Amino acid sequence: MAAEEINKLPTLPPYPQMISSAIEALNESNGSNKTSISKYIESKYGHLPAGHTTLLSHHLNRMKETGELVFWKNNYMKHDPNAPPRRGRGRPPKTKVPMPGGSDSSPARPRGRPPKDPSASPKPVKPKVATGSGKPRGRPRKMARPSGGISGTATTTATVTGTGRGRGRPPKVKPQFNEMSVEH
Incomplete structure (x- = not known):
């Protein structure tokens, strides 16, 4: 029985009491x-x-939230009602x-667009009016892709798309040489 009393830790006061006494004893001007x-x-x-630092942090945060301590510039100080x-x-x-x-304030409006009235x-519907130019409005539609693929020549591309030229730089025209006999 005497061994059990020796191994027991001395009873500590509650953490809030220890924190308060520490702040009073240190008596620093900024906390x-x-x-x-x-x-x-x-x-x-x-x-x-063993968990002293965790317990200290927990009780400091709790005392700060309840208003017993004031936290200012990383320091804790006692709450002064006259300050x-x-x-x-x-x-x-x-x-x-x-x-x-x-005056009575009106209830707050709900967020978002109001719902449509089903009884309205x-x-x-307004009829569409054609413009005087004869062209349809907006960007023209894409033309169909040529079926020749990448290896198609410029002449086949030009015939498929309907314009005089194909895409990209035209091929270089090589002059034709005729065989001639040269006599000396």
């Missing part, structure tokens, strides 16, 4: 950071649980002007 709080607790209480609120980064939010007591009559 204390997590490392200095941890070092103070280790020096004062000696043997700490002015500190501004964070970015533009401050607009102040909301209270509406007069007698359909709009009359």
